[in-house]
Amino acid sequence: MGRMSESQECLAARAALGPLLLGRLTPAEEARARAHVAACPHCATDLAELEPVVALLGRVDPDTLAEDDELLDYRSLSDEQAEAWSPALVPAAPAHLRESVLDALGREDELRRRRRRRALLAAPMAAAAAVVALLLVIGLPGSSAPQERHLASVGGSQATATVHFVTTARTTEIRMDAWGLVDGRRYGLWLERHDGTRVGAGTWTAWGPTCHLELTAKLPLDEAAAVGFTTLDDHKDVARAAL
Template sequence: MTRCEFAHDDGAYVLGALAPAERAAYERHLAGCASCREAVAEIAVLPGLLGRLDPTALAEFLPPPEEDTRVPALLAAATERRRRERSRTRRRYASTALVAAALALLAGLGVSAVLRPAPAPAPTVRAVRMVSMVPVSTGAPVHAEIGLTGTDWGTEVTMHCGYDATSGYHKAYTFRLVAHGPDGATEQIGSWLAAPGDDVRLTGATRFTDAELVRLELTRADGTPVLGYDVG
């Protein structure tokens, strides 16, 4: 089978390295050569890949240039040799194209690693200032801290409540946290069952805004106040 004389021109053609006359001759040849058209189609993506390379990233994959003052003379000799040995030069262009494609893929992987978005930082948990509730009746074996966070729709309430293990106080009781608003309005924030030695942490909310909230009370199930906190 006779070998196509343009078999090694695909890389030079795709990279735009052919002289105008050679390019025109090669394009005329492509119209009737399915093998060359297929070769060009396989490497047609090379210019796009090379155009995306960062010169700084590409330099990391290339050996450092040698200091040689004969570079201009060597380039001139290479140009002259290309005119004399056209087929040999075409093979060199084809090899260069393949190496460039490999470098483009390596650089692309490196760029992807660099541009991969960093994990989102963990949300910042805002510390809530806690204040002690005041006993309403003396001797109550309950102590609690309360924290308030104002919002547009009301107030978030955080509570930490402990129950002392004392003699004569053994059974579990139902407790409620009640918010007092303007004009005597009240709203229950939450209720729970606790016995001596228990430790309860509660997070709730009330519709009363920080400007409307007057008082918070910790009461027994029958409504008897145990602890209180005046807001303001």
């Protein structure tokens, strides 16, 4: 697994640490998070630092807590304002631990909101992306390679994606938004040459049905004939587009 894919998995796992300690994950999500922590010493350290702070939350009187919107406002307060607002909620622990808990909870709430929005907008967004991709290609006279493509489902999968390319003389950076992924499954992104051989851009594990990735393949875009991604457990293509 490459360094970039490890960073993507750690980012997703760290966003789940707060909800894990608060019991807000499903059994499947909790199992995946604990499996990652067991294999990643950095995430294990983060979890160990959060545990004593989260334990203190059980001593807080719920009647004194603000509504969700007020809690988000509380995060923007200075340390002096936070102390004056509610001294009981500021434990005698390193300040970065409090921020880690709040950041983890905020990221998890944002992920849940994004999943709901994308589930509702996936179909129209995919159609719009295809139109935009066509307009971009038509509107770039003299360009020998497309800058954006919509990946269609193949092999009976439900996965689709929109990719944007940033090219150099020797590499292609691929920025991808994907939908219809299988939670917990591992995927690999690639560019395919005209002779059918493929150059990998990176791998990742799906944490929910959607994702945003920025990966790089060591192949110029004008030497590629197709782009797509594959499930790593059975090596089946799930989405692709010709270039």
